[in-house]
Amino acid sequence: MMKTTAATLLATMLALGSTGANALGSDYSYDTFKTPDSVSWVQLCGTWGKDHQGTYRVVHADQYAQSFLYVQWMGRDANGGLHAEHTVAIAELDNDHAEVALTDITCRATPRGIVVTAKAASGHDDKLRRVTIEVGPAAGQYRYRAQRTR
Secondary structure, eight states: OHHHHHHHHHHHHHHHHHHHHHTTOOOOOGGGTOOOTTEEEEEEEEEESTTSOEEEEEEEEEETTEEEEEEEEEEEOTTSOEEEEEEEEOTTTSSTTOOEEEEEEEEEEETTEEEEEEEEEESSOSOEEEEEEEEOSSTTOEEEEEEEOO
16 A cells, blocks of 8 residues: 555655746747738727727738728736737728728727727729728727728
């Protein structure tokens, strides 16, 4: 019985010893933080929440010769890491028939949320020139405006 207890104790110590080595530091590969290849722009911009504890994140992706845009309401966990509490896809852009390509994307904070602006080119016509998306303050709330030439 003493041998079994000693063997169990030794096995436990060896197991803990292998995890103890990780406490000295771990190497993280690029794949740990990798984003899809189609993501071309990510920007933290503005704050949200009663005490402005959250931040907005705007994600732009290029796929099928068009743009896809997402806005996330980001919060911090107990360790200070960011996580998405809510994500909204901009419906006017995020479907495979929109055929709108965005360039020169900017984001600025406002007292009520954020405003995302970009130059736009449409695969349907050459009249679309600029889009403006007002986001917030409520999660999922946004207003899309397209400015066209005459």
